[in-house]
Amino acid sequence: MAIQDSEALITSEDPLHPANLIPELCRGFYHLGWVTGTGGGISIREGDKVYIAPSGVQKERIHPTHMFVLPYPQPSPHTDRTFLRRPSLNLKESACTPLFWNAFELRDAGSCIHTHSQNAVMATLLWQEKEFRISHQEMIKGVRVGGTGRALSFLDTLVVPIIENTPDEEDLKESMHEAMVKYPDAAGVLVRRHGIYVWGTDWEKAKAQTECLDYLFEIGVKMKLAGLPTILESYP
Amino acid sequence: MAIQDSEALITSEDPLHPANLIPELCRGFYHLGWVTGTGGGISIREGDKVYIAPSGVQKERIHPTHMFVLPYPQPSPHTDRTFLRRPSLNLKESACTPLFWNAFELRDAGSCIHTHSQNAVMATLLWQEKEFRISHQEMIKGVRVGGTGRALSFLDTLVVPIIENTPDEEDLKESMHEAMVKYPDAAGVLVRRHGIYVWGTDWEKAKAQTECLDYLFEIGVKMKLAGLPTILESYP
Amino acid sequence: MAIQDSEALITSEDPLHPANLIPELCRGFYHLGWVTGTGGGISIREGDKVYIAPSGVQKERIHPTHMFVLPYPQPSPHTDRTFLRRPSLNLKESACTPLFWNAFELRDAGSCIHTHSQNAVMATLLWQEKEFRISHQEMIKGVRVGGTGRALSFLDTLVVPIIENTPDEEDLKESMHEAMVKYPDAAGVLVRRHGIYVWGTDWEKAKAQTECLDYLFEIGVKMKLAGLPTILESYP
Amino acid sequence: MAIQDSEALITSEDPLHPANLIPELCRGFYHLGWVTGTGGGISIREGDKVYIAPSGVQKERIHPTHMFVLPYPQPSPHTDRTFLRRPSLNLKESACTPLFWNAFELRDAGSCIHTHSQNAVMATLLWQEKEFRISHQEMIKGVRVGGTGRALSFLDTLVVPIIENTPDEEDLKESMHEAMVKYPDAAGVLVRRHGIYVWGTDWEKAKAQTECLDYLFEIGVKMKLAGLPTILESYP
CATH class of the missing domain: 3.40.225.10 (Class II aldolase/adducin N-terminal domain)
Structure with a gap:
């Protein structure tokens, strides 16, 4: 997938697009004391795409460009994780991903x-x-x-x-x-x-x-x- | 009542109009921990109209267009509930309505x-x-x-x-x-x-x-x- | 004092002017749980003028136009209270006024x-x-x-x-x-x-x-x- | 250092510049109850410069112009403290400075x-x-x-x-x-x-x-x- 296409996955003016919504929701969760110290988060699956925030970042300061996008289901359960988009910054995939997958599957x-x-x-x-x-x-x-x-x-x-x-x-x-x-x-x-x-x-x-x-x-x-x-x- | 008239009931630039005020107050109540998990809410009666937010929605994210408007008093206490306006979205009337009515009556x-x-x-x-x-x-x-x-x-x-x-x-x-x-x-x-x-x-x-x-x-x-x-x- | 002069007492673009500051501070106090249910408040004395918010209003929703302004000191301690400005709305003087005066005097x-x-x-x-x-x-x-x-x-x-x-x-x-x-x-x-x-x-x-x-x-x-x-x- | 240069140290449109970031972070810390009553704070060191907010000010109302900037390391550990910039207002250096220095050193x-x-x-x-x-x-x-x-x-x-x-x-x-x-x-x-x-x-x-x-x-x-x-x- 070309870089341009990849950016389209997280670029939207709709505040309810997952790439915009996840940062907003995480700010709210931070103020509830649910995701302080970079812990916790939320994943959203829309059809065949899953949006997940990175690991180890301040959850009240996430930007849409930080987002990971994964195909659902994964092409193969036995290979390494496949992504539709990884943030260009040096950000780590959330360790919660396999647990979120439990809920999806x-x-x-x-x-x-x-x-x-x-x-x-x-x-x-x-x-x-x-x-x-x-x-x-x-x-x-x-x-x-x-x-x-x-x-x-x-x-x-x-x-x-x-x-x-x-x-x-x-x-x-x-x-x-x-x-x-x-x-x-x-x-x-x-x-x-x-x-x-x-x-x-x-x-x-x-x-x-x-x-x-x-x-x-x-x-x-x-x-x-x-x-x-x-x-x-x-x-x- | 025509749809156009019905929309007029919840369209106002006055921040104190019930259709604008209820969303604002509910946001405040959410942050007080009074209406989390979609529970709770507020009804406002102005003369012969009652404004009520729908059931089962996130109370900190209500919009004026979500509002139910009911005539007060109801035409008959023994018939089904009568509305001046129902939101076009698939939203449910608040189960609190009969209890709010106790306070009005x-x-x-x-x-x-x-x-x-x-x-x-x-x-x-x-x-x-x-x-x-x-x-x-x-x-x-x-x-x-x-x-x-x-x-x-x-x-x-x-x-x-x-x-x-x-x-x-x-x-x-x-x-x-x-x-x-x-x-x-x-x-x-x-x-x-x-x-x-x-x-x-x-x-x-x-x-x-x-x-x-x-x-x-x-x-x-x-x-x-x-x-x-x-x-x-x-x-x- | 003419009405125009009286309005000048509470009209300023300076966010630190008492008429602007008191509403802002009261909003903050509300979120600390100090002034819920209309109780509590703050008075500011600048030179020969005292600014006080009204009684019985929601302290997180005060406007500069709600403000009472009193001369300091009062012309006579034995007469009725004297004001430089009373809000035009039907608002009551704060019952805390004599207690604030203790602190000033x-x-x-x-x-x-x-x-x-x-x-x-x-x-x-x-x-x-x-x-x-x-x-x-x-x-x-x-x-x-x-x-x-x-x-x-x-x-x-x-x-x-x-x-x-x-x-x-x-x-x-x-x-x-x-x-x-x-x-x-x-x-x-x-x-x-x-x-x-x-x-x-x-x-x-x-x-x-x-x-x-x-x-x-x-x-x-x-x-x-x-x-x-x-x-x-x-x-x- | 000329006054003009000194102002350049705290003037930036980048929200992540320490002079902008410290006020924003302190507002957040205030709402967590960490720095009420003017206590507490944060220092940031970027290379050879340390940014510190003043002592005894409301930490939720700091402005970039209030910031102290110090060279790191200090020219001599045995002389009085050296500054690259002191705010023009009558503000006191933070008493925490030597303790922050422990962490840097x-x-x-x-x-x-x-x-x-x-x-x-x-x-x-x-x-x-x-x-x-x-x-x-x-x-x-x-x-x-x-x-x-x-x-x-x-x-x-x-x-x-x-x-x-x-x-x-x-x-x-x-x-x-x-x-x-x-x-x-x-x-x-x-x-x-x-x-x-x-x-x-x-x-x-x-x-x-x-x-x-x-x-x-x-x-x-x-x-x-x-x-x-x-x-x-x-x-x-």
């Missing part, structure tokens, strides 16, 4: 968000088992079955699997995959002492669900610290 | 705000009875009797009824109505594990009271967790 | 800030005596003796008197006056269950001191709740 | 950040020994050995030395120097009851590391208060 997601939110991390510390569970919260209704299905009901118990962190982010791919297979209804996967991956059919739904889950982790942590039960047998 | 309110603020939800968890109560806080003076009457005094005890949440938001209409009849002096109704509805004679007073109540829930929760009494028999 | 302050910060209120709840005290914090160095004198040292103990709240804000004038006479070194006066008044020789120093004091209340509250002593006998 | 840093973040201060209060330590947190990977070396691994324990505060900031120079020599792997030095100094090879890396460290102090404090161990012997 297993859930047909259109977007996947990764945060280092302290609410998520505190939830993984206070729920020492392999699941975060909370019931009877209105915000549960903002989460969808499997991330892309019907909305949960107020009467459903929200369950988010927790996988153990690994020194290399790429190495989470397999355990995240396993958790997604074992928990087909979960809208995200928590990574202990690290953060969370959340997906949706498009960026709006992925973002809304990330906000709902983060809210539920935050209030769950507050409840647990206040000695309140986070699961009710019956209500009211 | 029972209190002659000009605006009603619904938040999912964690301060409100934590208050409903720590006050397990049917009322939130706090006394001797300056911010009580920012709340009005019944939401639309005279301002409370520093010596008044603030009481906000708490109703139980239901799976469908519309089903809260009756219990909210009952609580408003039983507590004619209350400026809002808390919904357990969900949030709050607050109203006022206009959007400015509704917003100011929502801020005061949210402040009082927040400090009440802090006091209770610190082991401080939230009601004083006498002062100083 | 007793400390020759050029600015006085009033906040409802929860850090200040929590400090008055956890320090049940008549003083907030903290020692050995770097931020103490940002506070000045009496609010307008030399900066405190890291080795000085910060003392802020606490007065009891009254139903009418004006009625705090006398007890605030007494506290300022009794504590000539204090840079502010806390009002129990209400907030704080802080002053300085100009708006920059008043604002910086309000930030330092608010920081010290916040960390003092955190320390007390964590069981840490807030006063050290010796250090290190 | 001992670590060849390109930028050094000083914050009064309450997370850092609370960490120094809850870790009463001479070190803050935390292990098994993803955000550790955002910190570099010695601040300018390779990135830490998830399996590394983060150690930040804590020095005792002194009445005069300049007097910290020696103990910070000692701590940096004793802890060659540390990316920053905590100052008890005061804040932190963090450095990096350039402003981007210094800022990212400050964010990572601040995150780790914040979550470390939360964990300690929740009774969770902040160091694990083994994982998972």
Whole structure:
């Protein structure tokens, strides 16, 4: 692909074009404390193209020209990663890429968000088992079955699997995959002492669900610290 | 009503026109953590028209063209809901509409705000009875009797009824109505594990009271967790 | 004074003119949680003129045209309050005016800030005596003796008197006056269950001191709740 | 150096020029609560020039014309400080200058950040020994050995030395120097009851590391208060 064509992939006056939207959304996530210290980010898949911000950059200062664009699906799962566009600057591909791919392949997601939110991390510390569970919260209704299905009901118990962190982010791919297979209804996967991956059919739904889950982790942590039960047998 | 007329309802250069104001206020509420994950919102009634944002959209990204406009009062309470304008996009009417109507009908309110603020939800968890109560806080003076009457005094005890949440938001209409009849002096109704509805004679007073109540829930929760009494028999 | 002259008092292209600065500063204070629900505010005195925002308005939405301008000193302390300018809208004079006057008269302050910060209120709840005290914090160095004198040292103990709240804000004038006479070194006066008044020789120093004091209340509250002593006998 | 040349040092249309960048970064730090009350700041070294904001000014309102520019290295370590440019306003040199110099001289840093973040201060209060330590947190990977070396691994324990505060900031120079020599792997030095100094090879890396460290102090404090161990012997 010629350089000119490659630049066309990230050049648009539409503020909702992924190359423009990802920088804007990342600025918002920074101010929520989700992607400070260069961590975290968002990927957007539109048809056969995936847009991903680079690794190790300040997420509140990304420009459209920093964007990586990848073909979806990849030509072969067994070769090196293929790109439609790499930024001309000396920028590194996001280590989250294989994890975003889990969401695209297993859930047909259109977007996947990764945060280092302290609410998520505190939830993984206070729920020492392999699941975060909370019931009877209105915000549960903002989460969808499997991330892309019907909305949960107020009467459903929200369950988010927790996988153990690994020194290399790429190495989470397999355990995240396993958790997604074992928990087909979960809208995200928590990574202990690290953060969370959340997906949706498009960026709006992925973002809304990330906000709902983060809210539920935050209030769950507050409840647990206040000695309140986070699961009710019956209500009211 | 012709389409052209319908667009006139939400087209204005006045930043205080409800169609412009609701998006701006919702952006502010988003940054306060009141309407994340698409939850919550604000309705404004000006004379015989009510403006409401759609359900299930990112509240910090609403445009005037997303707005629903309804006649007030409705032509008949027993027929399907009537609209002066529906957005052309595939947007859903807010499930809060019947609850906003409670505020318009029972209190002659000009605006009603619904938040999912964690301060409100934590208050409903720590006050397990049917009322939130706090006394001797300056911010009580920012709340009005019944939401639309005279301002409370520093010596008044603030009481906000708490109703139980239901799976469908519309089903809260009756219990909210009952609580408003039983507590004619209350400026809002808390919904357990969900949030709050607050109203006022206009959007400015509704917003100011929502801020005061949210402040009082927040400090009440802090006091209770610190082991401080939230009601004083006498002062100083 | 003719209306035209009166408008000149609040019309300036200089962003640092009090009529422009007060709205800007109040927006900032709103986002710090100091003046939500219309409470709190800032007054600026330049020579023989005092600029004050109105009572009961949303502090993040003030316009220069909302401003009250008063002569300093007042022609007579025993007559009704005299104004150089009143806004043409139906706006009420701030109930804080007599308290701001304490700072101008007793400390020759050029600015006085009033906040409802929860850090200040929590400090008055956890320090049940008549003083907030903290020692050995770097931020103490940002506070000045009496609010307008030399900066405190890291080795000085910060003392802020606490007065009891009254139903009418004006009625705090006398007890605030007494506290300022009794504590000539204090840079502010806390009002129990209400907030704080802080002053300085100009708006920059008043604002910086309000930030330092608010920081010290916040960390003092955190320390007390964590069981840490807030006063050290010796250090290190 | 002629006045004209001196102004050229701080005049640029490039938003990444240190004279433009420092004001922008300080505004961001203010909103993170790192530099309120005029405290804290950032220095940037580009080749043989160091840019530093003045002492005692509101860090969210700095202008490029306020900037001090110093030659690096200084002509003689034993004479008074030499400047390439001093602001024409009556502004004081930052008391942090000798401490920033530690980072330039001992670590060849390109930028050094000083914050009064309450997370850092609370960490120094809850870790009463001479070190803050935390292990098994993803955000550790955002910190570099010695601040300018390779990135830490998830399996590394983060150690930040804590020095005792002194009445005069300049007097910290020696103990910070000692701590940096004793802890060659540390990316920053905590100052008890005061804040932190963090450095990096350039402003981007210094800022990212400050964010990572601040995150780790914040979550470390939360964990300690929740009774969770902040160091694990083994994982998972």
